[in-house]
Amino acid sequence: MKKVSLSFLVAGAIFMSGNGLSVDAAGTxxxxxxxxxxxxxxxxxxxxxKEKDFKQWKETKSAKVGVFAIPGGTYRAISVPSFKQETSYWCGPATTKQVLHYLNGSSSSQSTYASGLGTTTAGTDFSKIDDYLNSKQSKNNYIYSSGNSYSTWSDRIDYSLSKSVPAPVVLDLEIYPSYMPKYTTHIAGHILNVSGEDSRNSPVQIRLTDPYDQGSRGVTLGNVWHPHKGVYDANMDHFRQAILW
Structure with missing residues (x-):
């Protein structure tokens, strides 16, 4: 796994393109x-x-389908609404709005969530989002987890999507086009949520509700399918390696 220094990330985050969108090593x-x-x-x-319930769920699933993280033929999708981030550094507030709107049926403004999360022009501290989400809804108790194996990561997402009240998992990614080809340049840090998975064909796909429209191309914004393993690699390349589930 590639290591990236924090100093390099900070240096990259201040480099902006002429249209105000982050490029190269910048984040969103x-x-x-x-x-x-x-x-x-x-x-x-x-x-x-939650870990106890997750363990019981895995044991039940393994008894039915074996050890596969996502059994072949699985398709799950939840109707998370898409809200384009209103500034180049509001992926955290926009994702928070997406998740809360799905869970509660309504949401406040991105500026409200930016204030509540303590978002600045440097962005949102990912470690604050789980507590904030838990304070604004009661349908899912979000947990911060990092350094998950591919199997555990896949199971946490499958568990969250398959519950009687599904919950969008929130991810912290460092994106490379080699992992996620719909992105054309390296994104050092990006927050977004999961809204689906599909193993009916190979390779397995994962759907992300993405608040960022890279290059104003309309390709990355919204509910978009990406390579499942590529998104995992993007999560592991990020220095936090963290998810909220």
């Missing part, structure tokens, strides 16, 4: 300053309960 609003996700005692209990 993911703050490159690392902040550890510190859980309170109640959050630790919530995490233990």
């Amino acid at each position: 609003g993911d703050n490159s300053k690392f902040t550890a996700d510190i859980k309170s005692s109640s959050q630790k209990r919530m995490e233990q309960e």
Whole structure:
């Protein structure tokens, strides 16, 4: 796995194209300053309960279909609305709006969420988003998890999408066109959510609800399918390697 220094990410984040969109090593609003996700005692209990339920779900699934992370022929999609980020550094607030609108049926403005998340021109601290989402809805207790194996990562997404009340998983990505070809340049940091998976054909695909329209091409914005393993690689290339599920 490629290592990228924080100094390189910060340096890249200040390089902007003439149209105001981030290019090369720039991000779309993911703050490159690392902040550890510190859980309170109640959050630790919530995490233990969710991990227990996740383990039971995996055991039930394995008994039916074996050890495959996504059984062949699986198709799941949830109707997460797309909201284009209103600034070049609001991927966090826009993704928060997408998730809350799906879970609650309505949402506030991106500026409201930017204020609540403490978003600045440097972007949004990803480690704050789970607590904020949990304070604004009661249908899913979001947990911050990092460094997942491909199998565990796939299972966490499959688990979240297959629940009686599905929940969009939130990802923190470093994107390369070699992993996600619909992107044409390197994006050092980007926050967005999952809204589907499809293993009916090979390679397996994953649908992302993306608030960023790279290059104003209308190709990356909205509910867009990408290579499943490519999105995992993009998550692992990011220095946080984190998901909210």
